[in-house]
Amino acid sequence: MADKVITMESVSKNYQDFAVLDIPKLELSTGIYWLKGENGAGKTTTMKVMAGLLPFRGEILLNGTVNSRRQPVQYRRLINYAEAEPLYPAYLTGRDLLELYFRTKGGDRAPVFAMATQMGVDNFVNNPVSSYSSGMLKKLSLVLAFVGNPAIILLDEPLITIDTKTLAQLYGIIQDSHSAGVSFIITSHQPLDSSQLTVAGTLTIENKNLILN
Numbered sequence: 001m002a003d004k005v006i007t008m009e010s011v012s013k014n015y016q017d018f019a020v021l022d023i024p025k026l027e028l029s030t031g032i033y034w035l036k037g038e039n040g041a042g043k044t045t046t047m048k049v050m051a052g053l054l055p056f057r058g059e060i061l062l063n064g065t066v067n068s069r070r071q072p073v074q075y076r077r078l079i080n081y082a083e084a085e086p087l088y089p090a091y092l093t094g095r096d097l098l099e100l101y102f103r104t105k106g107g108d109r110a111p112v113f114a115m116a117t118q119m120g121v122d123n124f125v126n127n128p129v130s131s132y133s134s135g136m137l138k139k140l141s142l143v144l145a146f147v148g149n150p151a152i153i154l155l156d157e158p159l160i161t162i163d164t165k166t167l168a169q170l171y172g173i174i175q176d177s178h179s180a181g182v183s184f185i186i187t188s189h190q191p192l193d194s195s196q197l198t199v200a201g202t203l204t205i206e207n208k209n210l211i212l213n
């Protein structure tokens with residue numbers, strides 16, 4: 001049995017009076033998970049709660065012990081998140097952002113630069129993000145999600161916007177990273193390509209609960 005990468009206990013999330021999540025208990029072993037659900041089901045909210053970016057009720061642990069409230073710095077070093085529609089200050093370059101992420105997340109630079117080269121980000125990394133197309137922004141955000149030594153990477157709609165060549169490379173990078181011990185939760189309205197990724201399970205939001213199948 002693989003180690004538990006994330007444990008959620010009595011996790012709930014409301015926006016004012018509107019309840020979005022109510023998860024009594026969820027434990028995920030290391031693996032690659034597809035998080036699916038219709039528009040507005042709560043996928044992005046789930047990821048932002050897991051990433052420690054939104055306040056919530058309850059408890060979330062990483063690697064069985066690291067608590068989001070009691071060890072917030074250690075927690076955030078173990079979990080990375082790439083937004084569905086990334087936005088960055090327009091005047092920063094991709095390289096500025098990489099440097100910022102390296103300073104906050106630490107980790108080895110070489111594999112991140114290798115990924116940037118593989119995905120063609122090195123062609124525009126010195127330009128301000130204001131000049132990026134949506135696909136270029138997406139690629140940069142995906143590279144940033146691999147900075148540091150995360151135990152788990154949350155990718156919100158990573159398959160949209162990028163071209164088919166980059167998509168094939170991304171699948172390879174995710175699978176290699178998983179082979180090195182990193183877990184993934186990936187939202188997508190399309191099923192993940194199981195010929196390219198070893199998917200451990202599907203997560204579905206049903207009646208505000210997160211169900212593992």
Ligand SMILES: Nc1ncnc2c1ncn2[C@@H]1O[C@H](COP(=O)(O)OP(=O)(O)OP(=O)(O)O)[C@@H](O)[C@H]1O
Binds near residue numbers: 045046
């Ligand atoms: N900042 C917010 N304030 C109030 N309600 C919000 C806020 N963000 C999200 N919601 C509501 O929470 C619910 C879940 O939204 P969320 O963005 O998590 O869904 P999603 O599953 O990611 O949707 P999609 O597939 O359309 O991206 C929706 O009903 C949405 O209207």
